[in-house]
Amino acid sequence: MKSIVIVISGRGSNMESLLKATAAGELPVRISAVLSNRPDAVGLRTAAAYGVPTQVVDHTEYASREAFDAAMAETIDGLGPDFVVLAGFMRILSDAFVQHFQGRLINIHPSLLPSFTGLHTHRRALQEGARIHGCTVHFVTPSLDHGPIIVQAAVPVLDGDDEVSLAARVLAQEHCVYPLAIRWLAEGRVRLVEGRVFLDTPQDGAAVLVSPPAQVAP
Incomplete structure (x- = not known):
């Protein structure tokens, strides 16, 4: 059985979807x-309620991003996970950290990448007049999102x-596809391969899920 470490900064709703699954x-x-x-991350209490061990590496105790990332990497290495799963981790990781866990570091982003990288994705989708929006589970590389x-x-x-309404609809799908992606990885x-993902025999759904069905005006 594969092991994972989940990394959060706040309430960790995607973390909770993985705990539930x-x-x-x-x-x-x-x-x-x-x-x-x-x-003070609320998700730490949620994880503890599920009986999952928790640890804190407080970024405010380190003089630089590189020093913090090195401490995080050392802590994670001590746990020996197969995959490191980011679930609302609100810090940009250094290239050294990302390269250390290359091919094992996973994130979920609230847009259909490569559109709307970075922050405020739902607001920007509405401002641009997008008719389709969503979320993406991806391997983390030094190039953000x-x-x-x-x-x-x-x-x-x-x-x-x-x-708010668009974010809620997307979040519901995040809670579906993150466990699905982690299960595919675990299996x-x-x-x-050369920077592209290939999925073997996806018998439980296509790689792109559309929900709920679009409403067509009469």
């Missing part, structure tokens, strides 16, 4: 620990949507 026997992984850079894509979920942008069905 694991507890239900739907995710064939062992969650070795949940780490946070913030000692540009790593090889594992799976995406798309949702329609509906008339009358605001940033050895994801191959990373």
Whole structure:
């Protein structure tokens, strides 16, 4: 069974989707620990309620990003995970950290990459008049939000949507596709070849999911 370490900064709703799937026997992984850079992160209490060990590496105690990342890497290495899963980790990682975990570092981003990298993705999708929006699970590379894509979920942008309603619709899909992607990784069905992802025999759904169905005006 593969092991993962989940890294958070806040409430960790995507982390909780992974905890729930694991507890239900739907995710064939062992969650070795949940780490946070913030000692007050609500997700730490959630993880503890599931019986998962938690650790804090407080970024405010380090003089530089590189020093913090080195401490994080040392802590994670001590846990020996097969994959490191970012779930709302709100810090840009140094190239050295990313390269240290190359091919094992996974993130979920609230847009259909490569569109809308960075922050405020839902607001920008609405401002640009996008009709389809969604989320992306991808391998992390030194180029921010540009790593090889594992799976995406798309949702329609509906008339009358605001940033809150669109974000909620996307988040519901994040909670579906993140466990799915981690299960594929745990089962050895994801191959990373020359910067592209290949998925072996995806029998439980296509690599792009669209939900809910778009509404067509009469």
